[in-house]
Amino acid sequence: MSRLVVVGNGMAGMACVEQILKHGPKFQITVFGDETHVNYNRVMLSSVLAGEKSADDIVIHTREWYARNEIDLRVGVRIVDVDPVQAFVTGDDGSTTSYDKLLLATGSSAWMPPIAGLDKDGVFAFRTLDDTRALLARATPQTKAVVIGGGLLGLEAARGLQVHGCQVSVVHLMATLMERQLDPPGGQYLLTKMEQLGVRVLLGRSTRAIVGKTRVEAVEFSDGECIEADLVVVAAGIRPNAELGRKAGVTVKRGIVVNDYMETSSPDVFAVGECVEHRGVCYGLVAPLYEQGKVLAATITGHRGPTYTGTVQAATLKIMGVDVFSAGDWANAPDHVRFEDPGQGCYRRVAIKDGKLAGVILVGDTSDSHRYLDWLRTGTELGAQRRELLFPPPSSDAGGDVAAMADSFTVCGCVGVTKGAIIRAIHEQGINTLSQLKECTRASTGCGTCASLCQGLLRAVSPDFEDEKKKVICACVPFAEDRLRDILRSQKLKSVQEVLEIYGNGVGCEICKPALSYMLDMLWCGDHDEDKSARFINDRVHANIQKDGTFSVVPRIHGGVTSPDQLRRIADVADKYRVPMVKITGSQRIDLLGIRKADLPAVWADLGMPSGQAYTKGVRMVKTCVGTEFCRFGTQDSTSAGIELERRFEQLYTPHKVKMATVGCPRNCAEATVKDIGLVGIEGGWQVVVGGAAGKSVRKADLLITVEQTEEALEAAELFFQYYRENANYLERTYDFVERLGIEKVRKETVYAADAVREGLRDRFRKSKARAKDAWLEGQTPTHPTQFASIDPIDRSVRLLPDPRVPV
């Protein structure tokens, strides 16, 4: 078997090797990588820097893959020389390896512009996983970071650093950000968005020197201006690593020159990826790698025939919430159609030449980028589409968008997977999830922008596709809640206003503000920036507003078990404040109705009881029966269990209200089987039931688990409770939540989950609980001087009579 040596263990080399393997066992393969890692998705380094993904998440080929395919992987070895006459390569460890065929996939390196002082400590490139780790180690809050280069990579690096609390400035030589991809107006929209994120942008600055003794202290521009810096990232562009091509004796211009069959000027030397130059173009994007790899694999395995004719250049900026897409040649076309919506931060430019799409720029909303990319790739005559240039026509059915595509339509441009291939895979392999689809076809494993399109295809074609309800919260923050939770978590956002300004319309409304408030409280286990203005009035003053603007007060009576002393205090309060109505609630509590806002703190103080949270989306009560204490049928001490359950969960907030009950026997006197969480005592144990309802909906709760000990029952309830807090949409009751997910899935991810998963849920629950406190304590220490107090007017000198036109 002949020997193939691959120099370069990156995306291009390994994508090509994958294709070569498809032609059967032709070679004994050795792969050299100068990095010490297995092949990872370099495109996703920005996501690693931003904390959205871990290094493990971006691994493409595991060591097992290399072993399974009998590839000899040599990591941490840099090939420094090629002897084309005797056909061997030399590594920096002194080793020599002979080859029959040599594949150069050496990629490119960060280009270092001629700036003095680049050797100072604190100057980094942003190209490899090691670069990324080094940056992460330095990216601490308040670090002054300067990113040189306002292109794709520079902006992604800037945002990544800023997420870690760095004060980031982007310095760009040109007058427009991403000027190779964006026109000046598009660049301006992007600039506005970056500045809203809190990244400072300095345009038209040429960097002269990095200043500092041994460590970076400042960055100096050619006009003498200086800005402070603790950390400098150089992202000024990339250069093909073509040196080994020269040593191998093949033609090299900017890159290693290849023809349409991916052949170099030598029959035994091949090259693929960013180190090559094809038809005068060196690519720096992911899509061409796969196309080139396929052609090269055919040629090198003796199936010469397929040709590579170039790739439509398309770029997507990968910053959450900043959507930018650019493709084709928009600059040199005669006709342009533009659209701008400054309020939404949306900009579109569609360039037309000879009746076909020449290029496109999308800023703010890139959801239909695939449409344009397909027109570019296929050279579609736009006659019929001229009226739909800016936005796709509204599809009459959900699958319309997908149905309108031809089978040859390229869904995943990175890996080159067509709609037809995906549909075949779905039918033949019985695929019904996105991860299965990725595994099987590799679609959506490159830059990931086609994920929604793949989902659409699955939804339309797969008989068993489980579509998750992906409703955006509201127009102010147009994200589905699970995505939003990811955003808030990864971007470390802690205040509602911050979220609205960066990912929303800056204003918010009565729907999204309370939802965001809840999410932040839950995600940060109470360690968020509480903003009362984003809360409904009930949560501003911890009481339930009534039709006349007064409030109701429900003190917490754990398990509904009270005492003469408590009852006396409640009666005294009712007298003292002339409470218009005192009522026993349906949940074994006492409600004092008709209390003025200004009296709330005094009422709470006089009661001396904690908040019953009857006004909020939180832990309401645990209704109990008398259980074994007194009842002759009771099999379990439901009263004590209920009180304990209430004490563990009280003061926490939930997506919607959580009502609970514990009963000592299946007679179910406290109605546990129609509660959000119920404990039903049986002979020798407990049944823990969840997702019940007896309100607007009526639903019998599902059995979560049956256990023997009370403590086990409480723990199961705790797991479900935290799982619901973390995964339900805001205002989704447990009965909708359980029904949406299915009780099997809920069980699998709570009581039957792996130890680490359960421990994670418990840990976050405990953290939240540790920070939680009785909301009524704010009565003594208000968050604002007028939180409860009514405002006295300064000017009391006049008393104007009511205007006769305005009814009082």
Add this chain to the structure above:
Amino acid sequence: MTESRWLAATRCELIPPREGRSVWIGGREIAIFNVGDGFLASDNQCPHKGGPLCDGIVTGRSVVCPLHTWKINLESGAVDRPSSAAGCVRTYPVQVEDGIVMVRLPLGTADREIIQDCQIVQA
């Protein structure tokens, strides 16, 4: 022509950003809102069922009534939502002087004698 007068209602810092507070002034219950870049004032009753507008969630330059989520434009007093709703809320000019929120209230004819010692401005 109705006569009116600027009255000192409250100190700015007593109304946190994006919240409202009610102030009884000149015989009326006025809701004053801190909308972030300034203050706006209206009657405190929602035209729907009289809900206390000052307790609503502020969204831009509108407020959402806490009782039944009617949305009231605080500049014009118009009901933004529901769109079918008739009626509107009376709004009042506001200005800030030395950290004091001043509201210009119209005067009924009977008021004039009571406030004769005060300066009266023409609306």
